[in-house]
Amino acid sequence: MIKVSNLSKIFNGTTVLDDISVTFEPGITNLVIGKSGSGKTVLLKTVVGLLEPDMGDIWYDDIHFSELSSADKKPVRQKMGMLFQGSALFDSLTVEENIMFPLNMFTRKGMKEKRERVNFCLQRVNIKNANKMYPSELSGGMQKRVAIARAIVLNPGYLFCDEPNSGLDPKTALLIDELIKELTDEYNMTTIVNTHDMNSVMEIGEKVIFISRGIKCWEGSNKDILESDNETLNDFVFANSLAKKIRAEMQKKNPTS
Amino acid sequence: MKFLESTGRYFMLLGRVFSRPEKFYVYYRQTMKEFELLGINSIGIVVVISVFMGAVIALQTAYNTENPIYPAYLIGLGTRDMIILEFSSTMVALILAGKVGSSIASEIGTMRVTEQIDALEIMGVNSASYLILPKLVATLIFNPFLTLISIIVGIFGGWFAGTAAGVITSESFIYGIQYAFIPYYITYSLIKTVVFAFIIATVSGFQGYIVSGGSLDVGRASTKAVVYSCILILLFNVILTQLLLS
Ligand SMILES: Nc1ncnc2c1ncn2[C@@H]1O[C@H](COP(=O)(O)OP(=O)(O)OP(=O)(O)O)[C@@H](O)[C@H]1O
């Protein structure tokens, strides 16, 4: 579980996150949605400690993370896996070396054991015969999957994904969403996913937080998102015509709502 | 003001670079890689430049000492001392600042803008140390060898040019390079090299590490890395010369 309370972040006088309080539960996929520039990436980076909050507290289970010194953050960090918006694979290392990197750094496993773990993770994200390739030789979707494999190689308790399916075709995007959800279930991780993709919201949005201009406007699940009467949220959700049609259908079936 | 702030950040980064490695073996392997990338790969350019500079130094010394009251072996002696004292340490360091410095800054800068440094931090790796320390160790250990190679090759270039142009006989050149030899000059040269290597690796590492923005900023950082390294090398050249030779 990750608990954020009264979190604010200010960049040179502009408030990018404004008094956000939210709890992210383990075992379910927590989605943070919002328009481009609403502060999703800043929220995620503040939660993981890449940015310092200007106000507020962050708790990882019973650890008061935002109070720790950077040296004391390290053990918590080793339980985090993160998928960055641009994959962030180490481009001087092969796929295999990328995934093995955390194992080399933080475990005392032998080569054979490490290879097995790498292959297991690669298989888990459906990548075959790419062990010796460099990130630049992979497609965007493959890079994302390798990055997921690297994020889960140490069995993290917390998984963070910043727009895991931006720039991917709808089918690959769906596969990645499903993968994230499966892994979350399987290892009971606390997973936070940033997205502005309504498909992801409908597919895996077990808990959804909507932020607009750095303010948390709405919180709920994908089941009730279509029926909310929050105007800013509706603006976002029904921005595309398909969603508008679905709402019209729903209103036809149930004219009172 | 900005200068003071940058200097402060530079020393804070150095503090992080010199903290205890998470895993000694991983750092060791990375250092071995950097020996090749930053050291072995620089031998070629050092050899080429040293041969030609040695040749030019010998010829210029020859044409400036044409007066018959100067003995011919002075050409050998002059070439030797110039190469050891100034050329193989300072000039080679300036050239390495261009080659090695820009490569360090652009590599680390690219890692910064593509969030690879954030990825290291998230894993709990001290990114400053992991990225800069192996490069620093590799250059500190390897650059003295480059200086020695440069001295040997430079003197050879001088001998070759001098004898080929007929301005000095092989015997007097060789007599000259052995005449009144002061071994301390080599020590002085190597001390300078080590200090310059430290400047190149840390200043370029710093410039790359603090990049923010995109690929354009990476290019700017790598230019800055070269310019600042060169200025500091020249400054410390004066300081060290005063300290070590006075
Ligand atoms: N380092 C920074 N310095 C100053 N302002 C910043 C910085 N990082 C982000 N911002 C500002 O914070 C706001 C939120 O940015 P953020 O990257 O969190 O948006 P986002 O919701 O992730 O958008 P997207 O969906 O496009 O990724 C933006 O207005 C941005 O200009």
Ligand SMILES: [Mg+2]
């Ligand atoms: Mg973002």
